[in-house]
Amino acid sequence: MSADGAPVERHHILTVLVENKAGVLARVAGLFSRRGYNIFSLAVAPTDDSRLSRITIVVDVESAPLEQVVNQLDKLVNVVTISELAPASAVQRELLLATVAAEPAERSQVIQLVGVFGGEVVDVGADRLTVMLAGPPDKLDGFERLLATYEVVDLQRTGRVALPTIDVQPASGRRLVSVQPSAAG
Amino acid sequence: MQLTGAQALIKSLEMESVEVMFGLPGGAILPVYDPILSSSIRHVLVRHEQGAGHMAEGYALATGRPGVAMVTSGPGATNIVTPLSNAYMDSTPLVVISGQVPTAAVGTDAFQECDITGVTMGITKHNWLVKSAQDIPEVVASAFHLATTGRPGPVLVDVPKDVSFSQMEWYWPDDLDLPGYRVPGPPRRAEVDAAVALMAAARRPVIYAGGGILKARAAEALRALAERTGFPVVTTLMARGAFPDSHPQCLGMPGMHGNYTAVTAMQRADLLIALGARFDDRVTGRVDAFAPDAKVVHVDIDAAELHKVRRADVAIAGDCKVVIEALLEAAAPVLAEGDAASCIGPWWDTLRRWQREVPLHYERSDGPPIKPQMVVETLRDLSPPDTIVASGVGQHQMWASQYWRFDHPYTWVNSGGAGTMGFAVPAAIGAKAGRPERTVWAIDGDGCFQMTAQELVTATAERIPIKVAILNNAYLGMVRQWQEMFYGERYSEVYLSPDLPDYVKWAEAMGAVGLRAETPEEVAPTIEKANAVDDRPVVVDFRTDAFEKVFPMVPAGASNDAIVVHPEHADRADAERVAWERLAAEQRQ
Ligand SMILES: Cc1ncc(C[n+]2csc(CCOP(=O)(O)OP(=O)(O)O)c2C)c(N)n1
Ligand SMILES: [Mg+2]
Numbered sequence: 001m002s003a004d005g006a007p008v009e010r011h012h013i014l015t016v017l018v019e020n021k022a023g024v025l026a027r028v029a030g031l032f033s034r035r036g037y038n039i040f041s042l043a044v045a046p047t048d049d050s051r052l053s054r055i056t057i058v059v060d061v062e063s064a065p066l067e068q069v070v071n072q073l074d075k076l077v078n079v080v081t082i083s084e085l086a087p088a089s090a091v092q093r094e095l096l097l098a099t100v101a102a103e104p105a106e107r108s109q110v111i112q113l114v115g116v117f118g119g120e121v122v123d124v125g126a127d128r129l130t131v132m133l134a135g136p137p138d139k140l141d142g143f144e145r146l147l148a149t150y151e152v153v154d155l156q157r158t159g160r161v162a163l164p165t166i167d168v169q170p171a172s173g174r175r176l177v178s179v180q181p182s183a184a185g
Numbered sequence: 186m187q188l189t190g191a192q193a194l195i196k197s198l199e200m201e202s203v204e205v206m207f208g209l210p211g212g213a214i215l216p217v218y219d220p221i222l223s224s225s226i227r228h229v230l231v232r233h234e235q236g237a238g239h240m241a242e243g244y245a246l247a248t249g250r251p252g253v254a255m256v257t258s259g260p261g262a263t264n265i266v267t268p269l270s271n272a273y274m275d276s277t278p279l280v281v282i283s284g285q286v287p288t289a290a291v292g293t294d295a296f297q298e299c300d301i302t303g304v305t306m307g308i309t310k311h312n313w314l315v316k317s318a319q320d321i322p323e324v325v326a327s328a329f330h331l332a333t334t335g336r337p338g339p340v341l342v343d344v345p346k347d348v349s350f351s352q353m354e355w356y357w358p359d360d361l362d363l364p365g366y367r368v369p370g371p372p373r374r375a376e377v378d379a380a381v382a383l384m385a386a387a388r389r390p391v392i393y394a395g396g397g398i399l400k401a402r403a404a405e406a407l408r409a410l411a412e413r414t415g416f417p418v419v420t421t422l423m424a425r426g427a428f429p430d431s432h433p434q435c436l437g438m439p440g441m442h443g444n445y446t447a448v449t450a451m452q453r454a455d456l457l458i459a460l461g462a463r464f465d466d467r468v469t470g471r472v473d474a475f476a477p478d479a480k481v482v483h484v485d486i487d488a489a490e491l492h493k494v495r496r497a498d499v500a501i502a503g504d505c506k507v508v509i510e511a512l513l514e515a516a517a518p519v520l521a522e523g524d525a526a527s528c529i530g531p532w533w534d535t536l537r538r539w540q541r542e543v544p545l546h547y548e549r550s551d552g553p554p555i556k557p558q559m560v561v562e563t564l565r566d567l568s569p570p571d572t573i574v575a576s577g578v579g580q581h582q583m584w585a586s587q588y589w590r591f592d593h594p595y596t597w598v599n600s601g602g603a604g605t606m607g608f609a610v611p612a613a614i615g616a617k618a619g620r621p622e623r624t625v626w627a628i629d630g631d632g633c634f635q636m637t638a639q640e641l642v643t644a645t646a647e648r649i650p651i652k653v654a655i656l657n658n659a660y661l662g663m664v665r666q667w668q669e670m671f672y673g674e675r676y677s678e679v680y681l682s683p684d685l686p687d688y689v690k691w692a693e694a695m696g697a698v699g700l701r702a703e704t705p706e707e708v709a710p711t712i713e714k715a716n717a718v719d720d721r722p723v724v725v726d727f728r729t730d731a732f733e734k735v736f737p738m739v740p741a742g743a744s745n746d747a748i749v750v751h752p753e754h755a756d757r758a759d760a761e762r763v764a765w766e767r768l769a770a771e772q773r774q
Contacts (some may be wrong), residue, residue, distance in 0.1 A: 017364060022314070027306060070533050071489035076332065077311040080365040 011040050011067055013085040013092070013162050016055040019078040020046065027076050028055060035072060038063040041094075041159030052080065056161045063158060085162050094160040095134045096144065097122070101151040102129060110150055117143045190318030191216040191349040194282065195224050197325035203230060203253050204242065205618050207237035211257025214284030215631075216349035226476055227645050229618060230731040234261050236611040236640040237619050238268020241405060243615030246625075248526070248597045249402065251278035252615060258284045262343075263304065269309040272339035274602025275423065276400060278332040278489040279339035285314065287347040301355030302343050304749055310338035318353035318430045334387050335368040336487040337400055352727055368501040369486060377508070377515045378498045380482045384512075385519050386543075387480075389532045390416045393468075396423030396601070397461015397485060400716065403506035404428065404594040407460065410509050415529060416522055417529035417536055419447040422461055423601045436536065440468040440737050442583040443628050445543035445750050445758060446536055448737065452745045453765065454479045459487060463503045464494035465602070472742035480692060484508045545587055546751040547733070553704045557581060557656045557729040560708055561588040564626060567712045567745060571596060572624040575613035577633030578604045579663040581656040583735045597613040607636030614644050624652070624716065631657040631688075638691065644722045645696030652715050653692075653724045658731040659683040666734045673734035683728060692724035 009058075013067050018024045025044055038060035047054050059069055061173050070082055101111050107129065111121060119133035137160050144155065147180075188196065194217055198206070205227040221228050231237040234256045241252025256265050262283040272279040286295040291314075292495035302312045311331050313324050321344075328340045384390065390415075398407050404427050411418050411434050418428045419439040428435050439447040451457060451468075457479045462468070469475040470492060483490075483497035484505055491500035499507050547558045561584050573765040575598035576582040576591055582599065591597055598616050600608040634655050644651055661679040668676050692699030698718050702711040702725060715723040736751040750758045 013388075022316075023302065023306075026303070030306050068489065068493060071491075074367075075310075075362060075487070075489060077366050 003024045009087060010089070011058050011061055012061050012185050013087065013090060014057045014059055014070070014073070014082055014087060015161070015162060016057060016073065016082050017052050018051045018055055018076075019045070019079045019080060020051055021078055023072055024053070024078045025055070026072070027078060028057075030158075031076060032070060035062060035068075037069050041157075042080055043159040043161050046159075051110075056159070058160060089165050092136055092160045092162040092164045093134060094140055095139045095158045096134065096154055097130060097154075097156045098144075098147055099123075099128055099154040100147065101127060101153050103127060106150060110147075113143075113146055121141070145185055177185045186355040187352050188349055188355050189216065189220075189349065190315075190321055190353055191317060192220045193263075193353050193355060194325065194344065194349065195220040195226070196355065197322045197357075198223060198226060198253065200322070201329045202229070202323065203711060206253035206255055206281075207231055207240040207244075207615065208255030211261050211284065213286055214255060214261070214282075214345060214349075215253065215257075216342070217282070217284065217344065222459040227325070227618075227644060228255075229614075229649075229762065230613070231643050232639045233637070234264035235267055236614075236637055236643065237348050238279070238281065239605075239608050239611035239637070240615030240618065240640070241273070241279050241281075242272050242275075242608075243575060243612030245272075245277050245279060245615075246612070247595055247616035248619040249595060250686070251280050251329060251337075253280045253282070255282045256284070257297070258286055258301070261297045262299055262301040265320060266304060266308070267593050269305050269339045269688055270746035271284075271340065271600055271603040271605045271608065272311070273308040275336050275600065276396065277339065278337040280328050280332050281341045283341060283343045283681050285343045285345040285347075288316070288345045289347070289504070291345065296319040305341050305700040308339070309341050312343065314343045314699065315348050315741065318348050318351045320468065321353065322356055323350075323358050323361070323415060324652065326358050327363060329637055330361055331366065332365070334621075335511045336397075356699060360622055365379075366611055369488065369504070372501045372503045372508050372511050373516075375641055376499060376501045377511045380501065380512060381515045381519050382415060383456055383480055383482055383499060384416075384458065384516065387416075388529060389454050389478075390414070390456040390458065390529065391436075391450050391479075392418040393421070393451065393457050393459040393462050393560055394417050394418055394424045395421045395462025396425050396427075397505045398424055398427040398575075399460060399461075400641075401486070401505035401507075401659040402502075404645070405508055406509040406513070408432070408507050408512055413513060413516060415533075416430040416458070416583055417450060417533070419443070419451060420591075421465075421468055421601075422586055422599065424462070425589075425597040425599070427588055429592040430590045430601075431592050436540075438586055440465075441468045441741070442587065442735050442737065443468075443472070443739055444587065445748060445754075446539040448748050449481075450536055450762075451476050457481050457540050458499075459483045459485075460507045460509065467670075469494065470739045470743055470745040474746065476572065491585050497506075503647075511668055537765065539761060542761060543750055544710055544738070546753055548753070550730070551705060555702065555705050555708060557658065557727070558584050558588050559705060560654060560727045560729065561628065563708050564588050564628070564712055567699040567709065568626060568716060569624050572626055573613075573616050573620060574597060575609045575616060575625065576625045577609040577627075578606045579630040579661070580658070580666065580735050581628055581630045581633075581662070582735070584656070585661075587735075599701045606633045610637050610651075610653060611640045613653070615651045616642055617644075617646075617651045621649075622719050625652040627651060630657050631655055631683075632661045634708045635681075635686070639695070640693065641695040641697050641722050641724070642773065649722070650718075650719055651722050652718075653722070655724065656729045657683055657688065658729045658733070660731050662731070663735070669734070670738075671740065688726040689726060691721075695722050697722035699726070701723050701728070703728045748774060
């Protein structure tokens with residue numbers, strides 16, 4: 001909590017465009033581990049441009065000032081741009097899969113819960129079922145808490161991906177390091 | 186034109202104007218060694234790959250050009266990990282080419298396979314595993330570009346054997362595809378003006394010059410700035426020679442073993458102008474007690490250094506030379522010549538008093554053993570003024586830095602950030618290979634010498650006549666000093682021996698001239714004898730005092746205020762501290 005009682009945001013979202021080259025993820029992850037920066041979650045996927053991938057990193061800024069994290073990250077030669085997304089002006093989504101042990105008697109309660117949250121049942125067996133929910137991370141947090149009243153056999157979250165909200169773009173995505181004509185050559 | 190990958194690699198090095206490289210062949214790099222036979226590039230065959238790496242570093246530090254080393258896969262590559270780490274810490278431009286097992290064998294634990302790009306990821310500016318011979322010119326050009334621009338540093342290019350064998354169509358790239366690599370441009374006017382405003386207001390300024398001055402070739406600019414402002418200058422271990430020691434405004438080296446005036450000037454400053462320096466713990470001592478009253482202007486080409494250790498009041502990401510020139514231009518109307526100097530007159534009075542009252546000091550001695558500081562002083566006085574000095578790591582390194590007079594840039598070849606024992610001999614060889622017209626002295630410790638001495642065989646074979654002064658105190662002296670001061674004189678595993686090995690015989694066995702000096706009278710004549718040799722390496726075994734300690738010293742983790750000076754001057758340093766505190770108290774009232 002800050003002085004005025006507002007929660008201090010520990011988690012900052014960095015969306016990092018990287019060259020789609022072998023070993024890039026290892027370079028990013030290695031940098032975080034060797035400098036002692038904590039990653040809360042990390043998601044990687046190709047972008048619409050085949051030369052680039054996007055890494056969405058949720059950083060725990062209690063481990064190091066965001067400015068240091070960004071400046072060190074920017075020194076990686078394969079990192080092309082880094083933007084920070086303020087949680088308030090970003091669309092964030094995450095996906096959760098959970099397998100729940102539920103006897104036929106309990107099963108309908110679980111299905112009901114999934115329905116309330118707008119999730120889906122994606123697999124069913126004799127005494128267990130697998131459910132899926134996609135949504136903002138805090139919604140997944142709530143769902144996960146309620147699901148815990150049942151016997152959760154397995155639970156997997158993807159880590160979040162995020163883009164700036166459209167109305168405030170581009171101001172929302174504080175572009176910390178932008179693409180410039182290469183200094184090379 | 187069709188070339189093999191190996192031919193393209195050597196041709197690419199030629200395109201980068203490489204004149205010499207240091208290396209040792211083996212299976213995976215064999216194809217690349219073949220075209221070396223018909224290349225204009227000189228290859229120096231080392232006896233251990235660590236030597237190749239440090240030679241390339243020494244070459245780079247003495248010439249400003251990137252050093253190049255070539256090794257085979259597996260153990261060849263791991264043997265050069267220490268130099269890569271050393272070069273990374275000291276921002277030295279280094280290009281290492283390593284062989285790798287054939288592409289199809291990568292990942293199978295093949296003979297002499299090692300994931301060297303993985304191993305060196307954290308200690309290179311960038312590295313590459315080359316996938317196709319066609320990529321070689323592009324990768325080599327990128328490697329040199331990255332190693333030498335921005336904050337310089339080491340890079341590694343790993344070349345699988347099949348890539349060296351296969352055919353490619355030769356080209357040389359006009360443009361490099363490095364979309365994520367940027368080097369800071371000129372500083373913004375507002376930043377420069379803010380820095381100048383702080384400079385104009387300062388009453389106790391210190392210019393804190395770091396190794397970045399040398400990387401940026403900014404020694405001239407620094408001198409102009411110092412003379413324009415009249416400000417005192419400290420030169421860190423990495424910046425010795427960046428500002429002449431004989432210049433009246435030079436205060437010398439700050440830090441753990443810095444002199445009293447340099448350390449205390451920073452501590453009492455109201456403005457630090459850090460130029461290409463990174464507030465290393467060896468300079469700051471305990472960070473939260475460092476220079477408590479100082480505002481900070483911090484200039485560094487690596488933005489990640491700004492605010493990393495110490496929050497700067499004005500932080501400028503940029504090339505030191507460019508930024509200093511901008512500062513000079515902006516300062517011209519603000520700091521009228523002589524004007525600034527008059528404002529800081531009282532500061533200079535204090536600094537001069539400190540220099541007078543608490544100078545560097547050691548007790549001279551007429552009989553054996555020889556005082557190590559006296560060896561450095563005599564070497565300095567009997568060698569040409571532009572002599573290049575390389576050093577190992579330990580007490581001898583600190584005495585070399587303290588007692589040599591560095592008046593020229595690129596004359597100090599030293600392992601700073603990593604503190605790599607064994608650096609001196611190979612680094613001196615590399616420096617001499619790049620600057621054959623200069624006298625090159627390695628000032629080495631007996632412990633360090635034993636780590637890489639075999640490279641003297643290389644020096645003899647390749648006719649690279651360096652000179653080595655071993656300050657033979659029969660101890661891992663620096664560690665011994667810590668055990669004496671901080672571990673209640675409990676000496677654990679620090680004794681070597683003065684005569685095992687016999688350094689003279691060892692030198693002779695390696696084709697060098699071996700000399701020995703055991704008394705103070707022998708020091709000068711032995712140095713003269715060594716300086717007269719110019720056709721082969723020389724090693725001088727100076728029998729020095731094992732009990733001598735490096736002073737001043739700031740104990741690790743302590744505040745710079747806790748500086749321990751030579752016992753002879755402890756009272757005076759105390760008196761200065763008391764006087765300062767009284768003055769500060771008066772001013773507060
Ligand atoms: C490779 C390596 N191993 C260990 C150390 C730790 N160390 C620092 S100084 C030193 C002693 C060096 O002994 P010597 O070369 O005789 O120099 P002296 O201090 O006696 O002048 C040691 C062991 C180091 N810096 N580097
Ligand atoms: Mg020793």
